Amino acid sequence: MENLVNYKMLPVWDAKKLPQVFCEKYHIQEGAWVKLHIIAGSLDCEILTEQGEMKSQHYYDMLHQPPLISPLQWYRITKVSDDLQCQFAFYCQPEDxxxxxxxxxxxxxxxxxxxxxxxxxxxxxxxxxxxxxxxxxxxxxxxxxxxxxxxxxxxxxxxxxxxxxxxxxxxxxxxxxxxxxxxxxxxxxxxxxxxxxxxxxxxxxxxxxxxxxxxxxxxxxxxxxxxxxxxxxxxxxxxxxxxxxxxxxxxxxxxxxxxxxxxxxxxxxxxxxxxxxxxxxxxxxx
Missing domain, CATH: 3.40.50.150 (Vaccinia Virus protein VP39)
Incomplete structure (x- = not known):
């Protein structure tokens, strides 16, 4: 991430306010990277193909933070704990x-x-x-x-x-x-x-x-x-x-x-x- 710059921070969401779009097949736009930071609780996530097929499953919590999500990567959040609190940060190259x-x-x-x-x-x-x-x-x-x-x-x-x-x-x-x-x-x-x-x-x-x-x-x-x-x-x-x-x-x-x-x-x-x-x-x- 050392060459990327943050251009947008989304609000802190809990389990009830997490937008449904992230729980469906979702991808990051071209030229953008996303860092999901878990403040409390945990979630399960699936990495998908463009056709929606599951490539891998992952569990994340405060001690096991999600890696940086690359441009055009498809994923979805499948399960969240009741005490979840998380925040999405968007990054790009300096020229963008x-x-x-x-x-x-x-x-x-x-x-x-x-x-x-x-x-x-x-x-x-x-x-x-x-x-x-x-x-x-x-x-x-x-x-x-x-x-x-x-x-x-x-x-x-x-x-x-x-x-x-x-x-x-x-x-x-x-x-x-x-x-x-x-x-x-x-x-x-x-x-x-x-x-x-x-x-x-x-x-x-x-x-x-x-x-x-x-x-x-x-x-x-x-x-x-x-x-x-x-x-x-x-x-x-x-x-x-x-x-x-x-x-x-x-x-x-x-x-x-x-x-x-x-x-x-x-x-x-x-x-x-x-x-x-x-x-x-x-x-x-x-």
């Missing part, structure tokens, strides 16, 4: 935390990949939106400054920070088009943000990002493109052309650059998700 707890879009995959080797430090989330990436980064131990021009998004994120008493993240209003941020950062991210900014401000925004990145620090940018083979049909204010983003980072160590095809959540008139090329860059300042 905001999705599971707040129904946010999942942490951007490029942020998850980058964090596999980028050391903990001070992060700027430029255009944090709901805070999906910022909350993930602070969960890993980064000190995060999250900025966005949406007052509603920042207010919601500040409420989460307050409710969870988070000490490694700050959220504030900021119009990225101003391109006048100060400070020093080890890691600056801007994922699917620049296509909503003013086209004439993009050079200044990138130069501002680069200027406040510490030597040895990292920039991660993901932004939609408009190319001959995949012209942008969505009303974005800005899209990159081929090699345009890469050209801004001459002199930096390019750890990753591609212009791969990706899908928007937005669909076309036939209900198909719109495909575009996305410029993805991860670079280290020399």
């Amino acid at each position: 935390y905001t999705h599971k707890k707040y129904q946010m879009t999942k942490t951007h995959s490029e942020v998850v990949l980058a964090c596999q080797f980028i050391p903990k430090g001070k992060v700027l989330d430029l255009g944090c939106g709901s805070g999906r990436n910022s909350l993930y980064l602070q969960l890993l131990g980064f000190d995060v400054n999250a900025v966005d021009k949406s007052e509603q998004s920042i207010n919601n994120l500040q409420q989460i920070i307050h409710n969870e008493n988070l000490n490694h993240i700050n959220a504030s209003l900021y119009d990225i088009n101003q391109a006048n941020l100060k400070g020093e950062y080890d890691f600056i991210i801007s994922t699917v943000v620049m296509m909503f900014l003013q086209p004439d401000k993009i050079p200044d925004i990138i130069h501002n990002m680069q200027a406040i990145t510490k030597r040895g620090g990292y920039n991660l940018i993901v932004c939609a493109m408009s190319t001959a083979d995949y012209p942008c049909s969505v009303g974005f204010s800005f899209t990159f052309k081929e090699q345009q983003l890469l050209n801004y980072y001459q002199g930096w160590e390019i750890l990753k650059y591609n212009e791969n095809i990706g899908q928007l959540h937005k669909t076309d008139i036939y209900g198909n998700r719109i495909k575009l090329r996305f410029a993805t860059l991860l670079a280290r300042k020399r």
Whole structure:
């Protein structure tokens, strides 16, 4: 469980209040683990196949606690003692935390990949939106400054920070088009943000990002493109052309650059998700 995080605790239930759903064929959703803690009494449990056939039977009490229940595992509670008291706790991978707890879009995959080797430090989330990436980064131990021009998004994120008493993240209003941020950062991210900014401000925004990145620090940018083979049909204010983003980072160590095809959540008139090329860059300042 050392790499999992708790995203939900259910109430303490006794024998009379234990929901019937757990006494029938039940399974844990994908990406979730469950820990059942017995506070008093005992219960019998069966591990099942997907077809409902019994694989094994188990008895648990305060001295013999149930093991962690894996995602998609089928089981049912078959018998409980009259003095039973128990509680279910739900866990997930850190990158799924905001999705599971707040129904946010999942942490951007490029942020998850980058964090596999980028050391903990001070992060700027430029255009944090709901805070999906910022909350993930602070969960890993980064000190995060999250900025966005949406007052509603920042207010919601500040409420989460307050409710969870988070000490490694700050959220504030900021119009990225101003391109006048100060400070020093080890890691600056801007994922699917620049296509909503003013086209004439993009050079200044990138130069501002680069200027406040510490030597040895990292920039991660993901932004939609408009190319001959995949012209942008969505009303974005800005899209990159081929090699345009890469050209801004001459002199930096390019750890990753591609212009791969990706899908928007937005669909076309036939209900198909719109495909575009996305410029993805991860670079280290020399």
